[in-house]
Amino acid sequence: MDRMNKELHENAKTCYRRAEQNAAHYFKKLHEQVKHKTYEPTITKDIQAWKHIHIHHPWLSLFSRTKGKSNSHGFKNYIQWLDHTGKLDNYLDRSISYIFMRDLGKSLRSSDTQARILHVVSNLKRQLTDSSHKKDEPFSMMSLYRKAQQEGIELTVIWVMNKLKMVSENIPEGMDATHAQRKIIKIIAGVLMTEIEEMDGNISPKERVRRLDHAIRLGYSYGLTYPFIDDLLDAKILSEQEEKQYTEWIRTALITGDVPGMDDWQGKNKELIRYIYRELKGAFDYIKSRQRQEKRQLFFEQAFVFYHSQEVDRVKDLSNGSYTNEELYIPVILKSSSSRLIVRSLINAAEDEEIDNRTFYYGIYNQLADDFADMFDDMEDGAVTPYTYYMKYHDTRLDLINPYELYWTVISNLIHRVYHSDKKSREVILDRAINGLKRFKERMGTKKYNQVMELFASGDPEFNRLIQKMVQKADDVDFFDKLLRDHIITNLKNDQMEKEDFLNTVDKVRTQINHVLYIPHNEKNPLMKDTIVDAANYSLEGDGKRLRPIMTWVMGVNEYGLDPSAMEPLLKSLEYMHTASLIFDDLPSQDNASIRRGRPTLHEVYNSAIAELTALFLTQRATLEQASLDQFDSSAVLSLIRYSAKRTEDMCKGQAMDLNSKGKQMTLEQLNTMCFYKTGIAFEAALIMPAILAHAEESEIEALKKYARHAGIAFQIKDDLLDVDGDLHLLGKPIGKDASNNNSTFVSILGTENAQKAMWEHYCIALEALQKLPRNIPFLKHLMDYIVHRER
Template identity: 70%
Template sequence: MYRMNEELVKNADACYRLAEEKAADYFRVLYELVSQKTYVPALTKDFLSWKQNHIHHPSLLSFFNLGKGKPDSREYYNYIQWLDYTGKLGSYLERSISYIFMRDLGKPLDSTETMNRVRQAVDRIKNHLTTEREAKTGSFSMTGLYRWAQKEGVESTIIWLVEKLKTVSSNIPIGIDAEQAQRKLIKIIAGVLMQQVEEMSSEISTEERTQKLDKAIRLGLSYGLTYPYIDDLLDSDVLSTKEKNQYSDLIRTTLITGSVPLLGKWTGKNKELIRSIHSQLREAFEYIKVRQRPKFRSKFFEQAYVFFHSQEVDRVKDLSYGKYTNEELYIPIILKSSSSRLIARSVLSAPEDEGFDNRTFYYGIYNQLADDFADMFDDMKDGAVTPYTYYLTYHDKRSDLINPFELYWTVIYHLIHNVYHSDTKTSEVMLDRAINGLKRFKERIGTKKYNEVMKLFASGNLNFKRTIEKMVRKADDVDFFDKLLRDHIITILKSERKEQEEFLDTIKTVRHQINDILPIAIINDNTLVVEPIIDAANYSLKGDGKRLRPIVAWVMGVNEYGLKSSTIEPLLKSLEYMHTASLIFDDLPSQDNASIRRGRPTLHKMYNIAIAELTALFLTQKATEEQASLDQFDSKTVLKLIQYSAQMTAAMCKGQAMDLDSKGKPMTLDQLNLMCFNKTGIGFEASLIMPAILAQTNELEISALKKYAYHTGIAFQIKDDLLDVEGELFKLGKAIGKDAENKNSTFVSILGLEGARKAMWEHYCSAMEALQEVQLKTTFLKHLLNYIVNRDH
């Protein structure tokens, strides 16, 4: 138990009681409205006006367009294209962006300024969605994100963010939905970023804009970490009850005292998980705290405490307890649903805005009731207490319980007519959203179950129930971009995880196969004859190599071009023989003078310099011999491959000669790029192009593959240079700091650490963009590139 000053505890409790009183006042207003069913005539009238724009009779044009039917609204690219083709994209984006301005930015839609901002955003997003690059690379790829960062001057921030997200992803334990946790974190970052953009004047300088965007992204991540690391963790079964109490106590102490206490002794099986999370949250908390303006700091802590405590009040509820009052069910929801978005603004130390605060406070419960309705069966399965699960459990025993679905419509009525003053645009957007939520719910659970739910939750007014059901059946044009994005992001995250698993499995399986075929047999039957060259070659080949080049060649040959694995075995061996030979030469005292390679002593250390030189030469000849044995392909094709291989070997030698000549001398970036491509990129290129030659691929595809190889090879070398400065010996399998010791020019020495990271991601983007020109699946190549830039060895 963390000790706290009693006065601080009293202040925190007083702050919560004050917020609770405000929420109780709001609940009393809603209770009176729902009791009187005030919403029924008002919303019925609203729907009569609304349906004119959403219930359409078939036209002659629609008959001719039957062949171009509406795609599934969850199919991101197809759906965007269909909206654009039918001329609906503009209105789709307008209602979507209008809704975001209401929900996330707390803006009134009856404001001319707000609607001008909405139209500007719509034009910008529409243009982006319909450009060729968006169609090819997408907004949610690292390439799309980094290209945006370059325009805004926040490349370093995005590189930092990617590293942080990678750490978070690796820390999400089994028992928490990883994709949903990451999606929520991304959503919070985007929300804080939107708040910052709205706060910035159009007159702001480019430098100041960059600084503010940088700060917003870092603050968004710092605040967003609370969702996977506090919210999701405490909602899951990962921690024991005792651990949850310990953890909640730590969070509460932090928010009350304004300081993160030391973790201290942790009792429970999740000690290492909590230690890592504690470290990350502490860093995030300190970042927020330091950047809070003093006069806003107390407000931020108050809102954060109200948010956390209201969640805790809800979290400990037990569905088996049948005596919760309506106030106990709804007041914590009002508090947590409003404070979460208030925090997104206060974390930026944005100036106070009474209109924003009030609108956000009243709006929050609408979102929460909509989300709880959509998730009611999952919540019921988990035993969670929400207004819907509690009503499902006790409606036939407790006549005093408020029907949450009726309250949902009451909140909509109250927002439209009492908060937003019967504004037509607000009514349009909110009714769009409500019907969209019901349509999605019906689609997800099926018509039969949906009808059962509607029968249970329907209001006592039969005409209003029929009105709603008619809208759900017949209304169109109620889809929203943020829902499309949500589905799209989840699909991407799940797909990426699956593809990465398949990529790693392919690497593991093919590496094992390649390791089996690499050893060189001793042909001489005379056991008295020693074969030191073959022994030395096998020693070098047996090291813990990544085998990336032959693995890539196998994937390209077998998976992409349909070649038989057995027929290209000689090619796979030749690539690894050539690569190993180049490493032996590279390690010699006359060159890099390395003592460790692939986690073991280098060849000249294990044997001697002469043997090392002869072994490297021997392996280059074995590589040519293997290529010449590709007897399942016509002779012209094999000759073309050998000629290409010889040219690549010559280029590699030139690259190594440049490297040797540059020792102790400064190099330009262009010189370094040329040298590194010849030394490293050529190997990647060969692993791509040689299978393509055997498959007799067209020149356009070969050109695109060469472009990919060029940028991938340089990205690989930049990562090596970064690891030479930042890596760990036991992970790298070779000595650290050799470049600095040998006074070699590197990307780090020329560009600095930050500049080198930017250069690596620039080459990453260029390589990814090159893949768009290749008429192949390229999933493996995408993940190969991800592996290269994210590896730690």
């Protein structure tokens, strides 16, 4: 075994040396061009030809730049402005062309590639300008699920959304959860796009679904390496000993093809590593299982080159002033090219030497652009990149290559030696280069930008003046992927803030509600033993979610501006009514439950008669509280009580349907109806009662009713799923109860997978109903997220 391991390690070293030699050969060519500044006349000529498309008359340019700032006001507004001004087609064309070059290694001279770009642009434009989805949030969970339905990959998307949620929740402090999610999503999109481009036009629908499913799972598996290897090691969260053990584990897995155990982990981050190990091992095993035998070795070689080149860079110390140009740039060439070369071997794509070569040569362009954009963050972190190293040592190390000059050398090399002076390739690459400088200047400010240019671009003032003129005056050089990136980051951050606000609101309001639910004893008649009151308080003291009164508080106080203290009786009434329904539900004559809210049910503590009386007592107490809403006009209160009484009738009918269905097979339609009467009605009441008090418009009430109906059904489906595979300790009640009672559930009728699909369908319909409201209510959106993701 030792001999075999030694051979495998030697093979890995040989593989890396071979890759290193190719990178060194490429770097040597670039170095020669930098030394002789051959890029300057070439790029100058290119820009002179290019600028005629992008430099307009002064008044037109001023107007265009002013209008172009619409991108700062939102994704949709900018797309609408581009469409209105007739610029959307060119904008999308250069954006998709760039992605085909960067991510797919395609040549824009190919007529097949141009046809594919045209097809993608046409579809994307149709989606972006579809007026029927004006209120839809692009790339939200709802829109992604709707797209998944069109492709027949709903379960795959459900799986990956759950995975991304878990990753976000397990990102340790000191790392960026938003960045982690975005990076994984980007990798998934890249793998998915590569797979789609590899598909034959005659592929069957069933095979297409299979390959899309694998591409998403492979993309997630590969994408995990960024937060859980690259970012984790960069964040310096692990101790020195932990880092050594962790990197050795990864290295061994890539060299041997087998994941070593981690039972002997030593260090304070054991729980974090246990989760990461489980996820990465699952990802590694999945990738390995999808590799064809003839591709597996290539994948592991490329993965090792990628990982080792990152490690070579990671251990560099900015205080070390003796790194050679080769030491600075060769790992950059290796990691930037191999990260994308891996994708083709990941999906078992057919060998294509031209694509591989273009991908190899293109990588450093992208990496130098990224390093330029991040140079100040990298300098603050003490990271060694070509830019940070040059910034620190350019005065004392005259031999150092200026990375900015190398960047333009790479651009010249790509345009004329890789893409053979193709006009469209030149157009897209120069668009991207000028856009990168414009974005950097906007982000850093003019003063800091000029300081950067003084350092990096002073070697040729004339060339720099030309570039700065383009940065100042050129229009139509922005890209969809950058807009989308900014949009996703903004959405993820906003989503996280809204989620935190949602959770804070839930905790705050739940605490307030818990403080007012207690029912005092009858002090007027000390001889009467208040058993019913004690029993009621016992039921109310359980670990309830209080979702319904929380929903009412949010709608009444936050959305309609009602007085919180005036709303208090309504909040109590809702929880009294809900608790009463649970007591009835748990009785031996009904579900015969022994545990509720983590404690013995009421009839187990007292007896069935007391439980029945307590439930009746709470329903009457709820009506009493509603009649105490004396700070609202009497007609609204009367309407509310009438509405409440009708809904209580309906809930009783729903429970009767449930009892009559015991041991019988129900249809899906019957189950949906029963579920609405049992669960959806309570959700509806929580939203409609404050709307009645606030005299909301009928159209708004109807939209809220639709939301509540589908939220309630989704809630019940999740309950049924949790009854199959939930956690007893988290749920606070036994699992498997429905099956033992032979109850019809969404799982028993549809099966687990179709029940999940049904839950997400109701999720989408509920959120679509919110779009008809005259106000944006993030709480209700996050309530739906909570419903489908909850564990109790």
